[in-house]
Amino acid sequence: MPDARLSSIARECRVQIIRMLTHAGSGHPGGSLSVIDLVVSIMFGRIRHDPARPNWPERDRLILSKGHAVPAMYAAMARAGYFPDERLLTLRKLGSSLQGHPDRTALPGIEAATGSLGQGLSISLGLALGFRLGDKPNRVYCILGDGEIQEGQVWEAAMAGPKLGQPAHGVGNLTVILDKNRVQLDDFVTKILDLEPVVQKWQAFGWPVIEIDGHDFDQIGKALDQAQAHTGGPTFIVAHTVKGKGVSFMENNPEWHGKAPKPAEAITAIRELLGVSTPAWDDYLAKDRATAAIVAELSALDKK
Amino acid sequence: MPAKATRAAFGEALLELGARDDRIVSVDADLSKSTMTVSFAKKYPERAFNVGIAEQNAIGIAAGLALAGKVPFVCSFACFLAGRFETIRISVAYTNANVKLVGTHAGIAIGEDGYSQMGLEDIACLRALPNIPIVQPADEHETKQAVAYAIEHDGPLYLRLTRQNMEPVCPPDSRFRLGRWLTLNAGVDVTLVGSGGPIANCVAAAKMLAADGISAEVVNASSIKPLDEETLVASAGRTGHIVTVEDHSIAGGLGGAVAELLSEVLPTPHKRLGVQGFGESGDPKSLYAKHGLDPAGIASSVRKFLNR
Numbered sequence: 074m075p076d077a078r079l080s081s082i083a084r085e086c087r088v089q090i091i092r093m094l095t096h097a098g099s100g101h102p103g104g105s106l107s108v109i110d111l112v113v114s115i116m117f118g119r120i121r122h123d124p125a126r127p128n129w130p131e132r133d134r135l136i137l138s139k140g141h142a143v144p145a146m147y148a149a150m151a152r153a154g155y156f157p158d159e160r161l162l163t164l165r166k167l168g169s170s171l172q173g174h175p176d177r178t179a180l181p182g183i184e185a186a187t188g189s190l191g192q193g194l195s196i197s198l199g200l201a202l203g204f205r206l207g208d209k210p211n212r213v214y215c216i217l218g219d220g221e222i223q224e225g226q227v228w229e230a231a232m233a234g235p236k237l238g239q240p241a242h243g244v245g246n247l248t249v250i251l252d253k254n255r256v257q258l259d260d261f262v263t264k265i266l267d268l269e270p271v272v273q274k275w276q277a278f279g280w281p282v283i284e285i286d287g288h289d290f291d292q293i294g295k296a297l298d299q300a301q302a303h304t305g306g307p308t309f310i311v312a313h314t315v316k317g318k319g320v321s322f323m324e325n326n327p328e329w330h331g332k333a334p335k336p337a338e339a340i341t342a343i344r345e346l347l348g349v350s351t352p353a354w355d356d357y358l359a360k361d362r363a364t365a366a367i368v369a370e371l372s373a374l375d376k377k
Numbered sequence: 378m379p380a381k382a383t384r385a386a387f388g389e390a391l392l393e394l395g396a397r398d399d400r401i402v403s404v405d406a407d408l409s410k411s412t413m414t415v416s417f418a419k420k421y422p423e424r425a426f427n428v429g430i431a432e433q434n435a436i437g438i439a440a441g442l443a444l445a446g447k448v449p450f451v452c453s454f455a456c457f458l459a460g461r462f463e464t465i466r467i468s469v470a471y472t473n474a475n476v477k478l479v480g481t482h483a484g485i486a487i488g489e490d491g492y493s494q495m496g497l498e499d500i501a502c503l504r505a506l507p508n509i510p511i512v513q514p515a516d517e518h519e520t521k522q523a524v525a526y527a528i529e530h531d532g533p534l535y536l537r538l539t540r541q542n543m544e545p546v547c548p549p550d551s552r553f554r555l556g557r558w559l560t561l562n563a564g565v566d567v568t569l570v571g572s573g574g575p576i577a578n579c580v581a582a583a584k585m586l587a588a589d590g591i592s593a594e595v596v597n598a599s600s601i602k603p604l605d606e607e608t609l610v611a612s613a614g615r616t617g618h619i620v621t622v623e624d625h626s627i628a629g630g631l632g633g634a635v636a637e638l639l640s641e642v643l644p645t646p647h648k649r650l651g652v653q654g655f656g657e658s659g660d661p662k663s664l665y666a667k668h669g670l671d672p673a674g675i676a677s678s679v680r681k682f683l684n685r
């Protein structure tokens with residue numbers, strides 16, 4: 074798999090996440106930046122889908138159970154061609170199909186309403202089971218947050234997952250990924266309610282568990298392959314990630330769970346995401362017209 | 378007093394009352410920065426429990442704490458508490474545990490986060506339970522009194538609070554009493570029964586209507602369960618027209634409760650203003666305008682209702 078392609082798409086998506094959240098003036102950057110490499114790996118390297126026909130029945134499904142990170146989905150969906158980039162600037166505005174949390178009825182390609190944490194895994198189990206019962210080829214991907222798995226419903230689903238549909242219709246078409254960025258809303262997960270040992274918990278519930286670096290496209294790809302090869306039941310991938318990944322002042326900082334950057338902060342964030350130093354920034358923008366336009370638009374927000 | 382979110386007033390009251398009464402404990406589900414229990418938790422870490430993103434467990438733990446003699450405030454967004462209805466139904470209501478349920482982020486006024494975070498059906502759900510009073514204070518002053526009342530009240534109680542700042546509307550010498558409403562503006566043509574988020578807009582709408590020669594009475598229905606039957610019936614009898622105004626689903630909230638009561642006691646023409654359909658993302662002002670909960674929207678509904 075050409076990792077350079079995925080990492081360049083993910084970088085573009087990170088810039089769009091910062092851009093749209095800043096225009097919206099609210100939202101969740103930390104968990105969007107931690108999950109974007111997983112979302113890009115699934116949407117661009119993996120699932121069978123057709124942005125021109127979002128309701129194509131044969132499509133695979135991606136359920137972002139940690140729905141507050143939906144800007145990551147929107148960035149990837151725009152990049153894939155579900156809708157034009159400009160629509161990203163309508164995020165969270167009245168009448169926009171880009172709701173603050175996923176709304177299946179507002180935007181084709183969003184597969185379930187999430188945003189109330191803890192519900193996505195059960196829906197994913199049902200989807201996967203439904204496809205298996207119909208002998209359909211569709212695969213289902215579900216992404217959970219590490220704070221989210223404190224919800225009891227997740228563990229009800231965890232108990233059911235490996236048993237569901239057995240023996241004839243086990244949900245081997247389901248891959249679940251935990252975005253283990255170590256931070257929830259109020260604080261670090263260990264400070265609120267420690268989950269460890271996470272791997273052993275899921276194993277004890279009967280899931281095969283694969284641990285990876287959730288920002289390493291090679292490891293993500295291999296884990297997704299391995300999960301797909303396990304056809305007898307669902308697979309659980311623990312992706313170790315960094316909340317706020319790519320923006321120095323957001324990384325590992327609970328403060329950036331649920332607030333949008335100010336325009337000046339957003340411009341710094343974008344410069345860091347593109348790996349450009351402060352002295353080199355003006356020269357860089359002179360060459361990268363697209364980024365220069367995004368930066369100009371953000372500066373204009375500041376003057377509003 | 379400057380405008381203040383009722384959740385912020387709650388946080389301050391909890392901190393203050395917590396100093397005097399060590400039975401008071403807080404139970405949170407990873408939203409303590411939003412429900413504003415965070416300063417209480419800093420001051421009294423041994424009495425504040427953040428159990429993670431696990432609302433039904435939080436509610437159950439609160440019920441247990443209450444049975445052990447504590448006065449627990451279990452706090453989350455209104456939608457996530459009401460979402461654990463069946464746990465509340467049995468562990469809190471039927472058990473008759475002395476739990477104070479605190480639901481913040483009531484209504485569409487939370488704005489940009491959108492429907493999944495908006496408390497829009499919480500009154501409808503909890504109102505169906507026989508023994509849980511529902512209190513939605515209007516401003517900082519009334520919130521602080523309502524929190525003090527909640528502690529005195531022996532039994533479960535639901536406090537519904539706003540994310541957004543609330544203009545002061547209650548006179549500083551007013552006292553909150555369960556089942557009693559405050560008349561904010563006397564009038565003879567129509568009664569606006571408002572609660573929570575849009576209450577200041579009701580007062581503003583009454584001013585606009587006065588300019589058109591319509592005299593609107595405004596009452597602050599901070600006690601949603603029980604209603605203030607005496608005030609409601611007396612006012613309805615005088616004006617002959619009731620308009621309920623709330624940031625909650627049009628079904629089953631204050632409007633529903635008022636309609637149920639009046640239809641039996643004093644059938645009165647009634648217009649319900651509230652949230653139609655699902656909420657959505659948007660700035661709070663535009664959302665209130667869309668649902669007719671801003672001063673102009675309330676005033677225009679009243680004119681239409683009165684045919685004037």
Ligand SMILES: Cc1ncc(C[n+]2csc(CCOP(=O)(O)OP(=O)(O)O)c2C)c(N)n1
Nearest residue numbers: 104188189190218219220221256257258407
């Ligand atoms: C049922 C429910 N309770 C509370 C919330 C409020 N909330 C939104 S995000 C969040 C923290 C999520 O933490 P985590 O799952 O670790 O997400 P991430 O770190 O990836 O952002 C909370 C408590 C919610 N959305 N749903």
Ligand SMILES: [Mg+2]
Nearest residue numbers: 219220256257
């Ligand atoms: Mg997390």
